[in-house]
Amino acid sequence: DAGITQSPRHKVTETGTPVTLRCHQTENHRYMYWYRQDPGHGLRLIHYSYGVKDTDKGEVSDGYSVSRSKTEDFLLTLESATSSQTSVYFCAISTTGGGNTEAFFGQGTRLTVV
């Protein structure tokens, strides 16, 4: 199994507070992704990274920021959490961004904003 660890695995936070989710990999993969999973929407891309300090927005990036200062860590920050950000968040990694490279996923983080 690909070495991907998400932390925390579960979190409950209050509206308006900042929250940071961490994705750590031991595979030295260049590409890292953050998705959110909601019923009826599948997995939607929030942000992704194609190298240290190189990031780009996905389809649902509003209210989220990311940072990647090291190859192994990709942080997702909710600057001021809202109830609409209650979701399951998945991190994924891949060796390249090419069409033929599958992504490997972390175990997910269940975030509840109350």
Next chain:
Amino acid sequence: AQKITQTQPGMFVQEKEAVTLDCTYDTSDPSYGLFWYKQPSSGEMIFLIYQGSYDQQNATEGRYSLNFQKARKSANLVISASQLGDSAMYFCAMREGSQGGATNKLIFGTGTLLAVQP
């Protein structure tokens, strides 16, 4: 813009029978990859099978095969001899491949929930 569509929110199949899960896609990039993932009730995402846009033959991995019809832009997953353990959510995904990597997003469909009945 790239897009993935899964039109079956839920499917039932009898144990030992075959089932087809539909996936259509849209892209203007001639080079792309199509993927299927399985998500059991425990929540992890499991990679099942991959099909490249230039592959001449349909991909197969054990009981999984991908019915790739390029002209129709469809990439249906076929599961043969269904087992109770196949009950899960299944996601189709796509990544375009021509731009060298930096802007190649991996996008997913909304998923199909498969229930295998004994």
